[in-house]
């Protein structure tokens with residue numbers, strides 16, 4: 001589109017592979033990889049590809065994933081499919097990881113917290129292995145752009161899977177691409193700051209670096225009782241008193257900002273800018289990893305915050321103003337149209353095109369709606385609304401339906 005220009009003074013790279021869009025976690029599973037199709041079409045529709053270098057991601061190697069994850073787990077992930085799952089579970093080396101157990105929702109869990117039962121957080125689905133190694137490959141390529149000084153900001157909206165542990169999948173996350181990226185960064189940068197604005201606590205990243213004073217982790221998240229039950233909001237960790245491993249040299253290099261439901265833009269801005277600003281001043285990071293989970297937006301299917309896209313984007317701008325090498329990642333986000341709006345807006349902010357997106361997508365750049373609606377897993381009704389709604393007003397309408405009081 002006319003008006004979209006390359007940023008002056010910094011370089012942005014965008015890492016993506018469309019194969020991830022076609023994955024299905026299961027019919028009712030909240031994680032919808034096709035939100036990345038919507039994001040891609042908005043980014044291309046506005047012409048933002050002309051403001052950055054775009055790279056097609058390739059799969060990460062098993063050796064690269066082993067930099068954090070357990071060898072058995074990596075081998076299992078690289079071989080598993082719905083067809084091979086049961087046989088793999090019987091193999092001696094994986095059997096020791098297979099306690100027959102149920103989660104709180106009575107879902108049968110196999111090794112590494114993986115499952116083929118409906119309702120599982122971390123299902124085994126067709127194409128899963130390819131999906132995992134692709135989103136990881138995109139994050140590692142983005143990281144390489146930064147560590148070799150070829151980009152100042154690198155973006156991978158398919159990454160940011162912050163709950164995965166060394167030998168366990170958790171909360172829709174299988175490979176922790178964030179931890180792998182930070183491990184790579186530590187070869188080049190003295191200190192790395194990780195900031196997590198997903199509505200969930202970034203527990204996997206925090207735990208991986210709980211003894212590491214060269215990595216500061218900072219997560220903003222919903223914390224506490226979920227509703228009037230005794231259930232805590234997932235994953236239930238990230239209290240304000242949780243500051244890294246007690247007695248280790250990593251103590252005080254983790255920060256947590258637990259938040260109640262319904263926080264609004266003004267309150268979030270106050271918290272984010274004060275805490276992040278002071279963390280940057282004190283820690284003096286050499287690079288920043290920003291996980292931009294869009295489930296902190298108002299109207300999210302799983303989230304409980306009331307943040308508008310404008311404020312979500314302000315977090316990206318605030319980090320960008322520090323002019324440090326920055327990796328921007330996706331994460332959660334379960335109301336697909338708002339995820340796409342937020343991440344497209346943030347792609348524009350990263351490339352200094354934040355004020356140039358008109359509320360209407362130029363029609364000649366929009367893929368044919370009918371082609372879109374025939375997608376088996378597409379939400380056909382979303383597309384026409386896409387053209388009408390303003391990217392910064394969309395959340396407000398949702399909020400009227402879902403009034404939440406702090």
Ligand code: TV1
Pocket residue numbers: 026028029030103104105118119120121160161162163170171172173198200201234293295302331332333
């Ligand atoms: C299948 C089908 C799985 C429908 C999971 C919501 C489903 C959830 C489903 C769901 C769901 C969670 C728990 C599970 C407590 C556990 C990408 C034992 C309508 C980064 C992960 C949230 C968030 C996990 C990931 C959470 C991220 N919430 N319907 N599962 N039980 N798990 O609460 O941070 O965004 O909800």
Ligand code: CA
Pocket residue numbers: 196197198199200201202219220221
């Ligand atoms: Ca968070």
Ligand code: ZN
Pocket residue numbers: 198199200293295331332333
């Ligand atoms: Zn989340």
